[in-house]
Amino acid sequence: MDVLIIKGGKRLKGTVEISGAKNAALPLIAASILTSGENTINMVPDLRDVKTMGKLLTNMGAEFHYQAQRAIIDSKRINNFEAPYELVKEMRASVLVLGPMIARFGRAKVSLPGGCAIGARPINLHLMGLEKMGAKIELESGYIIASAKRLNGASLHFDTPTVTGTENLMMAAVLARGTTVIENAAREPEVIDLANALIYMGARIKGAGGSEIEVEGVDELKPIRHTVIPDRVETGTFMAIAGITGGDIIIKGCILGNLNALVIKLKETGLGLEEVEDGVRAIGQARPKAVDIETAPYPGFPTDMQAQFMALMSVAEGTSVITETIFENRFMHVAELMRMGADISFKGSTAAVRGVKKLKGANVMATDLRASASLVVAALRAEGETTIHRIYHLDRGYEKMEEKLNSLGADVRREKR
Ligand code: EPU
Numbered sequence: 001m002d003v004l005i006i007k008g009g010k011r012l013k014g015t016v017e018i019s020g021a022k023n024a025a026l027p028l029i030a031a032s033i034l035t036s037g038e039n040t041i042n043m044v045p046d047l048r049d050v051k052t053m054g055k056l057l058t059n060m061g062a063e064f065h066y067q068a069q070r071a072i073i074d075s076k077r078i079n080n081f082e083a084p085y086e087l088v089k090e091m092r093a094s095v096l097v098l099g100p101m102i103a104r105f106g107r108a109k110v111s112l113p114g115g116c117a118i119g120a121r122p123i124n125l126h127l128m129g130l131e132k133m134g135a136k137i138e139l140e141s142g143y144i145i146a147s148a149k150r151l152n153g154a155s156l157h158f159d160t161p162t163v164t165g166t167e168n169l170m171m172a173a174v175l176a177r178g179t180t181v182i183e184n185a186a187r188e189p190e191v192i193d194l195a196n197a198l199i200y201m202g203a204r205i206k207g208a209g210g211s212e213i214e215v216e217g218v219d220e221l222k223p224i225r226h227t228v229i230p231d232r233v234e235t236g237t238f239m240a241i242a243g244i245t246g247g248d249i250i251i252k253g254c255i256l257g258n259l260n261a262l263v264i265k266l267k268e269t270g271l272g273l274e275e276v277e278d279g280v281r282a283i284g285q286a287r288p289k290a291v292d293i294e295t296a297p298y299p300g301f302p303t304d305m306q307a308q309f310m311a312l313m314s315v316a317e318g319t320s321v322i323t324e325t326i327f328e329n330r331f332m333h334v335a336e337l338m339r340m341g342a343d344i345s346f347k348g349s350t351a352a353v354r355g356v357k358k359l360k361g362a363n364v365m366a367t368d369l370r371a372s373a374s375l376v377v378a379a380l381r382a383e384g385e386t387t388i389h390r391i392y393h394l395d396r397g398y399e400k401m402e403e404k405l406n407s408l409g410a411d412v413r414r415e416k417r
Contacts, residue, residue: 004388006379007411012247014408018254019045019399020228024190026093027167032073033100037223044071045399052091085111099168103175117368119327129156129169153178161186161297173215174203182213188298189258197226232258233304240308242282243271244381252279261301290318307333307374314342316355333371336364361386366393
C-alpha cells in the first residue's frame, strides 16, 4: 500500500492548476447512460473514482475510454443492468447510475451502498423519489431492484437537501412522462453543471442552482460534448495549504464564486485572497487567526472542506469551534491531527480546536478522502517528517497531489510499503 511522506515547514510558492471536479465528473459520466451515442466529457480528473465509474459502465456493456483528461462514453450497447456490490463498495457515487438506468431502460439492479467512514449515508430520498415517479422498488439480498415501464413526473420534496439524490432524480425525470418538481433540492455547483449538460442533451430543466428544480420530461436525448467545472474542494484545499504554510500560491483555473462561504472564513483567518487572471492568489500569514465554522448545504460552508479547515485552525492563534452538521461521523481526522500535536476535543458534532504554535511529524492514518487531505495540510506545516498511511483515500479525489505540491516547493514523496 502506498504511503505519502511529507517533510514539513516549507513556505509553498508558485502556481498550481486546478483539475476538473470529481463530484461533477461522476454524475456527468452516469448521465451518458441517458443517450445512445458517443458523449465526450473534458476536464475529467484522472482519479480512482473516475476509473471505478468507468469500470461500472464497461461492466454494463457501455464503452468507456479515458485519456488525457477526456472521457469518451458510448452507452449504445448497455445490456447488463446491474451495479454490483464489488464496485459500489469501492465508491458510493455508483448509485448515480440508478436514475439514468431506470429512465432509459426501465430497470436497474444496484447494490445498496452501506455506511461509510463519515456516516450512515442512507439513500432513502433517492428511492422515495423514484417510487413517487412510479418505479417499483424492491430490496433483495442487499440490492435495490427497480423497475418501471416509463417513469411519470411527480412532485418531490426532500426533508434534507441531498446532492446525489437531486442528481439521480433529475436524471430520472428528464425522460419521464410529464413534469417533475424537486423541492428543497441541493443547490451545489455540481448540480448546476449536470443540469447544464442535460439541457444541452435536450432536457427541459428549470431552476437548477435554486431550491426548486422543474424538469419536463422529453422522449429522447442526444449525446454531447461537455467540459467539467473546476474542483472547488481542491481549490479550497490549496487555499488552506497557502494559509498553513504562510505560502503565496496562485491557484489557476478555479471559480471563486463557487466558494463564497469558504472565502469569507479564510479571509477572517488572515489569508490574503486576491483575484488574478483566471484564478486567485492566496497569501498566508505566519499564523492564522482562529475562526469558527459550521458546515451547511451549499451555499453554506462545505462539509468537504471541514477537515482541511480544522488542520489550518490547529495552528491558529486562539480557539476555533467547528460544527459538522451534514455527516454524523466526520471527525475521524481529529485523533490523527492530535498525533501531530494538535489540541482538539470534541463532543458529538462540535469540536474545539485550541491552536498550537507547532505541529510535529508523525505516522498518521487517512480514514477518508477529505480527512486524508487534512493530514496533508497539517503535515506541510509540521516539523520533521509525517508518513500518511492508506493514501488510497487521497487518490480517490485529488489528481497528482504530490506532483502539484512539489512544484510549489514542498518535499513530498510516495513510497510503497
Ligand atoms: N441523506 C439522507 N437520505 C438520502 C440522502 C442523503 O438522509 O437519501 C442525508 C445524508 O446522510 C447526509 C445529508 O443528507 O446527512 C447530505 O448528504 P448528500 O446526499 O448530499 O451527500 P452525497 O450526495 O452522498 C455528496 C458528495 C460528498 C459530499 C456531500 C455533501 C458526491 C459524489 N459526493 O455526497 O462528497 O460530502 O455531497 O456535500 O457528490 C467527497 O467528495 O469527499 C464527498 C464525500
